[in-house]
């Protein structure tokens with residue numbers, strides 16, 4: 001099949017770590033099927049190439065497709081009422097302890113049909129694609145039974161089959177104690193460990209996550225889930241240090257986790273452990289903003305220790321109901337003081353690392369996947385600079401153009 005496609009006429013932020021932005025002025029990109037065959041200055045294009053399709057662009061910047069490496073995209077209902085309660089003074093923890101929060105979304109998710117869950121999650125995924133996203137992670141965590149978690153993971157898989165999008169699934173059954181296990185968190189953790197092999201056998205799980213927090217599970221409980229995951233050869237990651245310093249990052253690092261996520265209350269011991277383990281720090285400014293948090297994650301300490309920082313939407317109905325990865329780039333800079341280049345690396349190269357996909361995704365180099373976005377901008381720092389504005393002109397997934 002003739003599938004060699006040449007893209008030229010734009011500059012390229014390849015996001016390789018060798019130079020700022022992996023910048024290529026007046027670039028050219030040759031794809032063959034779903035892979036990049038050649039990338040460089042248009043002037044340096046080898047002569048006599050057998051090109052089947054040529055796209056002559058009139059300016060703009062090409063970046064790797066954005067990677068949203070932390071989402072809870074599959075759920076029923078919404079939590080706008082809780083938003084009102086929080087504005088009146090109730091805290092996220094108060095609402096959770098009173099049986100609202102994650103549990104209320106569990107009720108709505110269990111009450112939705114698989115068709116409804118797929119329809120709603122598909123709409124959300126399309127919003128992400130419209131802002132240049134080509135890969136997402138989707139967590140379960142609102143089913144909290146064997147069958148309901150499996151249903152949500154199936155929906156996540158289906159999204160990857162139906163849309164021009166790579167989907168990595170994460171089992172987050174250790175998200176909250178479901179009502180039928182009230183007061184029996186340890187029994188619930190036993191159940192989760194027992195369910196994992198079944199989901200894994202159905203091909204539903206790429207990684208395993210947990211919520212390590214005073215209102216959720218202790219490090220000892222999460223460790224049992226991690227042991228069960230690792231016995232199956234599955235990588236782990238963790239919601240850690242979001243509301244308190246519970247030692248989650250230390251635990252995650254000890255288990256070689258792909259990422260530790262949130263980290264507003266991360267201490268220096270956790271930073272060092274993550275640096276040594278190669279665990280990515282997944283920063284989630286949407287949740288920080290929406291919960292009106294004031295305790296910043298230790299960005300300078302992470303930077304000094306050389307911990308790769310990723311940025312994601314954390315899309316979920318309770319703490320981060322955003323579907324704008326571009327807004328997260330802006331907030332990563334304005335709220336967390338990342339540089340615009342760090343923010344974009346956080347949604348490309350480092351996000352790929354957080355999903356275990358760094359060999360194939362997150363940078364534009366020969367051999368890697370031809371997942372990229374074309375933007376109506378002059379310089380990639382504009383992606384973090386604007387907010388509430390989407391300059392995405394074109395998304396290409398596996399060499400295949402989406403919207404023109």
Ligand code: NIG
Pocket residue numbers: 101102105211239242287314316317318319320
């Ligand atoms: O990433 N922290 C735990 N989980 C989600 C929020 C879940 C919810 O409130 O529904 C998060 O912020």
Ligand code: FE
Pocket residue numbers: 070072239314316
């Ligand atoms: Fe989350």
